[in-house]
Amino acid sequence: MKKYILFFFLPVLLIGLHACDEGRIYENAVVATGEGRTVKMTGRISGVDKWSGDYCVVVAGFDDESDYAIVSKVVPVSESDNDEIRLTMSGITDEVTTVELCVINKLRKRIVSLVAMECTEIADTILMDAGTVDASMYNAIQQKIFNATCTACHGLSTTPGGGLNLLEGHSHADLVNRASTTVDGKMRVMPGNASESVLHLILGTDISSDWRIDHSQMITSSDMQSLIGNWIDDGAQP
Template identity: 40%
Template sequence: MMRKILYLCIFAGTLIGLTACDDGRLYEDESPIAVEGRTVNLLAHLSGIASWPGPEYYVELAGFGDDSEYALISKAIPAPSTEGGEVSIQLAGIKDNVKRVELCVLNRLRKRVLSFYTIEEADLKASSTINVDAGTLNVGMYHTMQERVFNTTCVNCHGAATSAAAGLYLTEGRSYEALVGVPSVKMEGLHIVEPGKADESVLYQALATDVSIAENWRYNHTAEVVNEDILALIRTWINSGAKE
């Protein structure tokens, strides 16, 4: 904010010979001044935005530099008035150090956890204003876990074939009912997912720590989860109520 004000002061100063700008109306008067950098206008039909619990996570339009997962610039995407409704969002002031702009989920450190849509560098550099339609996307927290975790790594053993390990089906459409509030067959007295209590949920315990020796499991499940961010996401999902 201060930088923007300073910039406006210098601009106005050189332009019309002013040396000070203590009158707050300068913003209105000078509104035609172009914001430095590129602008992305993104249109999308989105569902599931409200399922991400702030301040842990936000769905944002964010710019990233080379080799960094931390956003250099970002803007939170508002939930549409109806699920699946149209959202239009503008990200302005995108500087040259931004190499990609993504519709993504950022955590509270502004690190990208998951990405749904990417505008690559070539498209970003093509013009100063980029208009894109990201189409229809379900960015819901549970839906994303299903697609990015269960479908890719778990269903091989949990339900894609005719049987499911431990009787647990993690396939689309079945996983939620099979997980939430369901008594564990492997750890007596616990639920697979206990809403609000990740540490008491078998799903989280088995992915976060190697329970295979203590609980006499065949598989050490910690190898199944791809990274710490996804593990944190599963933890937050359970602790924020394990909603579908």
């Protein structure tokens, strides 16, 4: 049955080239079954268009066990940051216990959760007010990686490690197209080239193993390493 629905909606694939359009297949397939609850999300959500093609900002339903979305619907790009976005998604089956505004990858795995809401109560309609959200790729890196793991030494201390300040409002200017203080001839971030960027190398390889601080085990999640790599390869936009 599922296969039949997928084939039925296959022409949708041909309409757009952006990876997010693939999401609409799932969305339509789910709606076509006509069962389950409905989520109505509202919010002022900026930065949706700043993700590289490997990712999609969506409203999605998850169960407790898996990081893979059971249902998802692509959040439209708002014309201006102040526009309120309204999104309705049907087909939220009983197995869904959390509805999230989040970022998923092509496999529909949750990469970054922006707003999460439990929905275990029996209600036909789930109302979700996401509020004002900066959903851009760089803000996700700032919040989930730099603020969580790096700023204690890179900004909050009196002398930032390696002279690199990773605090919000400083990090982008301190990283992009700035010469590395530790590796001769390399940039901290060279837009379009993650494999030549010290930020990517320091987290994904052992180049820092004999520095004062070994960074190689700081980010063990391959999803977070890919997030940094894809952001750089896609132009390192603010």
